[in-house]
Structures are given as C-alpha cells and as structure tokens.
Amino acid sequence: MASNISERASSSMENISESHSMLTIPNQESPLFANPLLITVNSTPFRIAALVLLTLLVSTYTLSLFKFIRTRNSQRPGKPAPTLPYYLLGICHAFDLDWSMASFLANTVKRWGYLSPIAVRAGPFGFTMIVNPNHIRTILRSSKTLTNRPMLAFVMEKWFSTPKEYLHFYAAHDPSVTTPGGMPERMHDFQVKVSLKYLSGKHLLEMSERYLAILKSRLVKLDIPTDGWVEISDFYTWLQNQVTSSIIEAMMGSRILEMYPGIVEDFWKFEHQVANYSRGLPRWMIPSAYKTRERLLANIKAWNRLANRESDYTQHGEEGPEWDEFFGTKFIKAREGYLREYGLNEDAIASEHLGLLFGSNANVVPAVFWYIFESFKDVELQEKLKTELQDCLKPETGDLDIPKFSTKPLLQSTYAEVLRLCVTTTTTRTNENANFKLGPDYTIDKDKTMTIFASITAYNRQAWGTARPESVGKPLDEFWPERFLRSNKKEANFSLEGLTECWMPYGGGQRMCPGRHFAKNVIISTLGLLLELFECELVDVQQAEQVKPDTKWVPYGTLPPTKEVAVRLRRTE
Numbered sequence: 001m002a003s004n005i006s007e008r009a010s011s012s013m014e015n016i017s018e019s020h021s022m023l024t025i026p027n028q029e030s031p032l033f034a035n036p037l038l039i040t041v042n043s044t045p046f047r048i049a050a051l052v053l054l055t056l057l058v059s060t061y062t063l064s065l066f067k068f069i070r071t072r073n074s075q076r077p078g079k080p081a082p083t084l085p086y087y088l089l090g091i092c093h094a095f096d097l098d099w100s101m102a103s104f105l106a107n108t109v110k111r112w113g114y115l116s117p118i119a120v121r122a123g124p125f126g127f128t129m130i131v132n133p134n135h136i137r138t139i140l141r142s143s144k145t146l147t148n149r150p151m152l153a154f155v156m157e158k159w160f161s162t163p164k165e166y167l168h169f170y171a172a173h174d175p176s177v178t179t180p181g182g183m184p185e186r187m188h189d190f191q192v193k194v195s196l197k198y199l200s201g202k203h204l205l206e207m208s209e210r211y212l213a214i215l216k217s218r219l220v221k222l223d224i225p226t227d228g229w230v231e232i233s234d235f236y237t238w239l240q241n242q243v244t245s246s247i248i249e250a251m252m253g254s255r256i257l258e259m260y261p262g263i264v265e266d267f268w269k270f271e272h273q274v275a276n277y278s279r280g281l282p283r284w285m286i287p288s289a290y291k292t293r294e295r296l297l298a299n300i301k302a303w304n305r306l307a308n309r310e311s312d313y314t315q316h317g318e319e320g321p322e323w324d325e326f327f328g329t330k331f332i333k334a335r336e337g338y339l340r341e342y343g344l345n346e347d348a349i350a351s352e353h354l355g356l357l358f359g360s361n362a363n364v365v366p367a368v369f370w371y372i373f374e375s376f377k378d379v380e381l382q383e384k385l386k387t388e389l390q391d392c393l394k395p396e397t398g399d400l401d402i403p404k405f406s407t408k409p410l411l412q413s414t415y416a417e418v419l420r421l422c423v424t425t426t427t428t429r430t431n432e433n434a435n436f437k438l439g440p441d442y443t444i445d446k447d448k449t450m451t452i453f454a455s456i457t458a459y460n461r462q463a464w465g466t467a468r469p470e471s472v473g474k475p476l477d478e479f480w481p482e483r484f485l486r487s488n489k490k491e492a493n494f495s496l497e498g499l500t501e502c503w504m505p506y507g508g509g510q511r512m513c514p515g516r517h518f519a520k521n522v523i524i525s526t527l528g529l530l531l532e533l534f535e536c537e538l539v540d541v542q543q544a545e546q547v548k549p550d551t552k553w554v555p556y557g558t559l560p561p562t563k564e565v566a567v568r569l570r571r572t573e
C-alpha cells in the first residue's frame, strides 16, 4: 500500500516535471519574460490612464488649494470655513483620517497654523476643525445655542447599540418628539443636570471615598509580601483590572461584578473596538467585537432587572441610602428614574449603562496609568508627590483626605500635565437652529459639526504663551510637571486660569465633562494608595523611557501606552 502511494506520487512528480520540460522558456531578454504587471504598466493605454489620473489628482488639488487660500484671504465678513485641500473629489480626506488621525491633525495645524477654522470632509461626513482660541471661546460661550446631540446620537447608535426606535431621544431637535407624556425637558438636557448634581458636592465625596476604600480592600488582599518583590509584567492591564472594578463597584454596586465576573475584561475588549464600531464595520468582519458588545449588553440588562427587583430606584432623595449593592449610588438610581420616565425599554437602558461605563472608565484608567508611570520614572518627582500626599492624610484614620488634594500644587499640576499630554478627546458642537457666527469673520452652516481637539489645543504655543507666559518655560512637547504652577512671593500655587481654550481634556463650557472631579480624585488617590501600600519600581527604567502615549489610537479619549511596562511591588512594613 505504502509503496503504491509512493509510486503514484513519484509518477505524478514525473508528470509535472515532464510537462514543465515541455514548456518553452522564453529568452530572459525577451519582453515576453516580463511579468504581466510590467506588461500592463508598459502598455500605452495604461500610460494614458495613469497620466489622466495624475492630471486629475494634481488639478483637483491645485483647484482645492486655490479655493482654500482664496477663502482664507477673503475680507468678506461671515465667510465659510475653507475646505482643506484634497486630491480625491468626493472622498476628500477620508484616507488620511483613517490612516492616522493624529498625524493628519498635527500636520494640518503645522502647515496652516491656528488661525482659520478648517473644513474637513470624508465622503458624506464632515466637520470643521476649530483651532483659533478666539473661535473656541465663542463656541464655549454659546452653550445655549450649540449642542452635542448629533455626536451623542452617533455614539449611542454606533458604539452602544441603542435600539433604532429610541435614537430620536438623542438626536431629535423637535422637543415635541422627545417629550412623551409631556416631559418638561429634552432627555439629554435632563441627563446633564442629573450628572452635574450627583457627580459633585457630598455625592462626589461619598463616591470617591467609596472608590478608595474598595480599591484599598482589593490591594490589601493581594499576595505581595514585605520581604520580596512581586513583578507585574503588564502594569497597564493590571491597573485596568484593579481600577475599573473599583469604579464599577463604587458607582454601580457590587452585585453587577458578582453576576458578571467577566465585565472588566469584556469592557476593555469593547473599548478597544470603538474605532471599528465607528467605521460601521459589519459583523462578518469583526464577529468577536459584536459578540463582546452583545455579552456586555445582555449582562447589564440582567443586572438591571435584578436591581429593579431587589432595590428601589426612586430612593435617590435625601432620605435614601447613599449606596446599595444593587444599584450602587444615587446617581445610578436617579438615571434609572428618568430613563424609565422617558419610556426607554430595557435594551435602551442597557445601552445607556454601557455608555456610562465607557464615560467613567475609558479615559480615566489610562490617565491613572500615566500619572503613576511618570512618578515611577522620576524618583525625585515621586518624593515630592509623596510629601504632598502625606499632608493629605486624615489624622484620625490615616486615610487620604480627598478634598485636600485641591490644596496641593504639585499633585494637581502633575495631574493637569499628564492629561494635557495623553488625552485626545474632542469637543463637538452643532447649531441645530441656524447658521453660527464664529466671530466677525466666519460663519458655520446650520447642522454642521464644529470639532475642537484637545490634542491640538494642548500644543498651541502662541496661545499658551499669551495666556500664561510662565507655562511655556519648557517646550510643550515635553512632560513638565510644574507647568501649571504659579509662584507668588511665598509659595507656588496650581492654577488653570487663562487656559480654558488651551487645556481642554474635559471639553468646555456648560457641557464640560461632569465626571471631571471624580476623575481627578481617582487619578490622585490611586497613586496615593499605591505609594502608601507598596514600594514600587520600574523593572527596566531605560526601556520605560521609550514608552509613549500611542497616537495611532483614534482621538476618542486617553491614549494607552505603546508598550507593556513591567513594574515590581513590595509591601511596605
């Protein structure tokens, strides 16, 4: 049998070599030897087509460049934003944006400066980049006229998979459509009010202290001895696990983590896919991204049912408990209340909770990483931060006194500098009622989206220098923890004064991120806790120097590190 097979194999090999030997091999000099691509390239029709295409590209670019410059230089008041020159009609800047949004944006301001608004188009989509600090100020002061609803509707649909029939709650401009049963306000406006109320004052303090207590109980249980180092090979992923589960428990209760132990892992898988959800890639191209999101939504829905069965969301007034294991905070209960009042079904409510999970983790966790990482890299900085943290301990318990963070200059300045360099959020605004006057010179058409990029305003040297000359004592592409300090005769103080149009990780105006105070508390207190419980070291200091915020990441939030960072911990005595 075996010999039969080898016989057959050798005979077929022979057949092959026979048939090969029958082929006439052309002379290598002969044009026939050239591969088919070369033949096509050398053909006259191809050359003509290439020439026509090249002419088309060059003339499209020249024409669009001419229009761009003419509009920019025009003295006509109320002119439109010039459209950035492009090579391909229709597609315009789509390839550049998709290839690397970060380089596209940086190159655009490098070439055209921070003066005029610049319209960018990617097929049917478009936005106007707002880079001039005066224009940014006008936008931030127009919170009554401008909304972020179109963007919100986009992310609710594309990222959080809100059922189609509920999307009008986010997008609709006509109040009569958004107010079933005579609800007095549009849902989104109401949502903002609730976030502002429960993410400030005593509720904020309660949630921040709970976060710290939960994180501490987790870290205390870890098997890290006092007499030996434990190495964590991927510190960023380790932090994601510790911080995200503590935020979830502090905000949404402990039951959700018990019911769905995979929530943290699934959340970060989901977060990694937001660019693909935005692109609207179909299920067959990214099946696991779809499955992860479905798993998240199904489990959140199951938790929400349990919470409604076992607890009472109406108890978010003065008399109700600040926290319970089912719903977590009053913030979640109040959200549940209005979502139900507006008539959202269980699926739409689950999408809302996924949105909040995203808002409360996706930016803050990488920011925690960079804050800690910078302090591990620079031991001198770490010592100074430690001294300020020591000053923030409650004498009775030895726990961190969170409100005291706001009195410490370097803790806050380092925090602001970290956010300046690693946050690439956008502030989007649209006028849904009329054209919008950006100033005496430019007018943006009704329904057109204006976008401010935190990663662009962070590097506008002229604006920083004019607003706060001492803030550009070191180049803006350097990490300088003292950048936000202001010295008077006696001491240095932390201040963001004058930098509203420059430092924009949280957006700005009335719609500025309502979770920013909680984010700051989480960032500073996590470092405080780590330094209290452990001695911490980078495993390879030289390698750490090469780790940077990964700008390949789409500019939807805080950038993750380009490489894994290994850290070793030893419990303090």
Ligand code: HEM
Pocket (backbone or CB within 6 Å): 148, 191, 192, 195, 199, 359, 360, 361, 363, 364, 367, 423, 425, 426, 427, 428, 505, 506, 507, 508, 509, 511, 512, 513, 514, 515, 516, 518, 519, 558
């Ligand atoms: C470093 C961390 C964070 C960054 C960089 C960040 C950034 C932002 C930005 C840029 C916006 C849009 C603001 C605008 O349009 O002007 C926003 C909105 C929002 N953020 Fe944050 N955020 C962070 C943390 C948080 C946290 C921890 C929470 C919740 C506890 C949160 C909750 C929200 C909510 C609910 C909105 C939507 C407000 C609205 O509906 O208009 N954020 N955030």
